[in-house]
Amino acid sequence: MVASVAGNAASASSPVVEIRDLTRKYGERTILERITLQVGRGELFGLLGPSGSGKTTLIKLITGIEKADGGTVHVFGERMPRLALLGRFGYMAQSDALYNELTARENLLFFASLYGLSGARRQERIQAAMRIVDLTDHMNKPVAAYSGGMKRRLSLAIALLHDPELLVLDEPTVGIDPLLRQSIWKELFALRDRGTTIILTTHVMDEADKCDRIGLIRNGRLTAVDSPEALKTQSGAATLEEAFIVLGGGDQA
Numbered sequence: 001m002v003a004s005v006a007g008n009a010a011s012a013s014s015p016v017v018e019i020r021d022l023t024r025k026y027g028e029r030t031i032l033e034r035i036t037l038q039v040g041r042g043e044l045f046g047l048l049g050p051s052g053s054g055k056t057t058l059i060k061l062i063t064g065i066e067k068a069d070g071g072t073v074h075v076f077g078e079r080m081p082r083l084a085l086l087g088r089f090g091y092m093a094q095s096d097a098l099y100n101e102l103t104a105r106e107n108l109l110f111f112a113s114l115y116g117l118s119g120a121r122r123q124e125r126i127q128a129a130m131r132i133v134d135l136t137d138h139m140n141k142p143v144a145a146y147s148g149g150m151k152r153r154l155s156l157a158i159a160l161l162h163d164p165e166l167l168v169l170d171e172p173t174v175g176i177d178p179l180l181r182q183s184i185w186k187e188l189f190a191l192r193d194r195g196t197t198i199i200l201t202t203h204v205m206d207e208a209d210k211c212d213r214i215g216l217i218r219n220g221r222l223t224a225v226d227s228p229e230a231l232k233t234q235s236g237a238a239t240l241e242e243a244f245i246v247l248g249g250g251d252q253a
């Protein structure tokens with residue numbers, strides 16, 4: 001009750017995601033160390049870091065899938081984890097959480113029911129999400145017959161299904177061909193321009209370059225947070241890749 005009052009009280013200018021001093025350990029190992037970060041409404045924010053740097057762990061803490069060992073995450077002004085917020089964000093995990101024996105349509109219908117979508121609105125959202133990922137022609141195929149890239153696209157469609165205010169995408173374009181990748185980015189920009197907040201992880205420099213701001217993460221620490229241009233200027237680098245190395249983003253990405 002208290003949390004929901006706090007949520008209602010959050011003003012339009014409050015950050016959508018507010019992370020303070022967030023620490024996560026696995027056993028003795030510190031995986032994320034005192035991460036502090038705010039992401040505002042309508043921002044397209046990228047997390048860039050080498051494999052194993054802690055991107056997925058941070059994403060899981062933002063969504064409330066995992067619990068922190070220290071610090072806090074607030075989403076829409078409410079302390080995570082908070083089940084009631086699930087309908088307000090879309091999450092695409094790194095590994096596809098799909099029912100292989102069901103068709104794409106059946107998968108979408110299942111997730112639509114979780115989000116409380118029904119009737120004409122449900123039909124409209126299923127069509128719209130599948131159009132974005134260019135899978136309309138494969139709606140009635142069992143997911144088991146999908147390629148890896150098609151599964152990624154279907155996972156993205158599911159994350160978009162309820163037109164959420166916050167999209168959290170873990171490597172959304174891995175295994176997706178360049179042409180479709182481009183059209184997905186176009187859609188992400190359009191969503192961002194309509195006020196959707198997007199947080200995504202990527203290994204790909206030219207994708208990171210498209211974000212409004214990027215957080216460089218290495219060994220569980222956020223080493224720099226700024227716009228791609230500012231990061232280049234700050235580090236005296238011509239490319240984001242160089243900036244990434246200069247600013248401690250890592251030379252192993």
Ligand SMILES: Nc1ncnc2c1ncn2[C@@H]1O[C@H](COP(=O)(O)OP(=O)(O)OP(=O)(O)O)[C@@H](O)[C@H]1O
Binds near residue numbers: 051052055056058
């Ligand atoms: N459940 C777990 N138990 C123990 N260690 C874990 C667990 N999950 C992740 N780790 C470790 O935490 C570190 C960060 O992992 P994480 O998946 O967050 O990295 P990442 O930056 O997303 O990597 P990638 O880009 O390869 O997906 C890694 O060293 C990983 O081995």
